[in-house]
Amino acid sequence: MSAFTIEREEGETKGRYVIRIDGHEAEMTYTKVGLHQRIIDHTGMPEALRGRGVGEALVQRGVEDARAEGIKIIPLCPFAKAQIERHPEWQDVLRG
Numbered sequence: 001m002s003a004f005t006i007e008r009e010e011g012e013t014k015g016r017y018v019i020r021i022d023g024h025e026a027e028m029t030y031t032k033v034g035l036h037q038r039i040i041d042h043t044g045m046p047e048a049l050r051g052r053g054v055g056e057a058l059v060q061r062g063v064e065d066a067r068a069e070g071i072k073i074i075p076l077c078p079f080a081k082a083q084i085e086r087h088p089e090w091q092d093v094l095r096g
Helices: 054-069 078-086 088-093
Strands: 006-010 014-021 024-033 037-044 072-075
Touching: 006 054, 014 054, 024 054, 037 054, 037 078, 054 072, 054 078, 054 088, 072 078, 078 088
Parallel strands: 037 072
Antiparallel strands: 006 014, 014 024, 024 037
16 A cells, blocks of 8 residues: 555545645546446646656555456556556456
8 A cells, every 4th residue: 555645535536646745736637438338538746746646546545446346447647657557466457
């Protein structure tokens, strides 16, 4: 589990995960596709938070939530896709 505090904000069709550190905000956004799929469409990282594992923590949380909720992920965001590819243990949540 992440050492960062990650907040999840969710609307009817979209949502995001947010980490706030020292006045900076990193986010990973997603779009819901029906009841059982989620598209990760963007990861935003301010320069001040780069290289600290913040982006990986956001993707990990998205994967853990998808697994717990029985949802499959479609990673359109290049960063999220690369993170999931680097972690074979996360790939069970990918849409087949």
